[in-house]
Amino acid sequence: MSGNKRTICALCQQSRPLRESHIIPEFLHAPLYEENPRRFNTYGLDGRPQLGLLQKGQRERLLCDECEQRFCVYERWVSDFYRGSIAAFSDTTRSEIPYGKKLRFSRIDSNGNPTTSAVPRKLIIEGFDYAKMKLFLLSLLWRMGVSQLHFFSGITLGHQEKRLRRMLLDNDPGSAERYACQLRLIELEGKLVADYQSQPRQYDYCGRKCCRLFSTGFRFDFMASNHPADDYDVDRYCVKPQPRYECWVDSILTHPDLAGELMKFGKDMKRTEAGNLQA
Numbered sequence: 001m002s003g004n005k006r007t008i009c010a011l012c013q014q015s016r017p018l019r020e021s022h023i024i025p026e027f028l029h030a031p032l033y034e035e036n037p038r039r040f041n042t043y044g045l046d047g048r049p050q051l052g053l054l055q056k057g058q059r060e061r062l063l064c065d066e067c068e069q070r071f072c073v074y075e076r077w078v079s080d081f082y083r084g085s086i087a088a089f090s091d092t093t094r095s096e097i098p099y100g101k102k103l104r105f106s107r108i109d110s111n112g113n114p115t116t117s118a119v120p121r122k123l124i125i126e127g128f129d130y131a132k133m134k135l136f137l138l139s140l141l142w143r144m145g146v147s148q149l150h151f152f153s154g155i156t157l158g159h160q161e162k163r164l165r166r167m168l169l170d171n172d173p174g175s176a177e178r179y180a181c182q183l184r185l186i187e188l189e190g191k192l193v194a195d196y197q198s199q200p201r202q203y204d205y206c207g208r209k210c211c212r213l214f215s216t217g218f219r220f221d222f223m224a225s226n227h228p229a230d231d232y233d234v235d236r237y238c239v240k241p242q243p244r245y246e247c248w249v250d251s252i253l254t255h256p257d258l259a260g261e262l263m264k265f266g267k268d269m270k271r272t273e274a275g276n277l278q279a
Ligand SMILES: [Zn+2]
Pocket: 009, 010, 011, 012, 013, 014, 016, 063, 064, 065, 066, 067, 068
């Protein structure tokens, strides 16, 4: 699929056979709703919008087998977290939802009470594994930064790339405020925005470089800067070394960058369809 000339593994930098690696792991492309399996809207390899793309995810010759396996260990856990979160959001029959062997999700309203309403204000996750989640998020940020695919061209990590690579090789998740990461669920009118994946972007937050990816219901934010995150943000939003994480559920209307991007996607799609009709 990708025509890059890479001959050494981007992570261990050994000359080994390279796999067609996912940049965004496969579980983020997994079926969310049975009536609409493996379909969501995003920009394709050529940069044009695609509606209902049968998406296996964008791949690129990037990692050796051993390094792929290293990432798989985190991804298995995060995949449970992801599926459990979606199940807990959708389950309005109870306010506590166990998932797998160790995870437990509580639906909480804006007063901090258990709720079965369609849109909880937060999900509280017990059994949270900081090291696996953070290493997964760092690996995702690093992969988006080193990728040569057009889809990821908005992410440039500069000298942070080397530091992230070192942390991944050392299995070092770092402290919460270092390369601080946030997760949020994004909904519109009571449903997760599960049918869209955004092109990753960089933005400035209080003079610090941040990156974001929105994929199938989840917004990921990464601080890709030397400066540690503020205590307030870490406390309220970021993943941290505690067995519990409070994941906010936000309306897309409170995220104008995402809402704007979805509207732009709709316009680009109309333009592409009109172009196809004329051709
Ligand atoms: Zn390797």
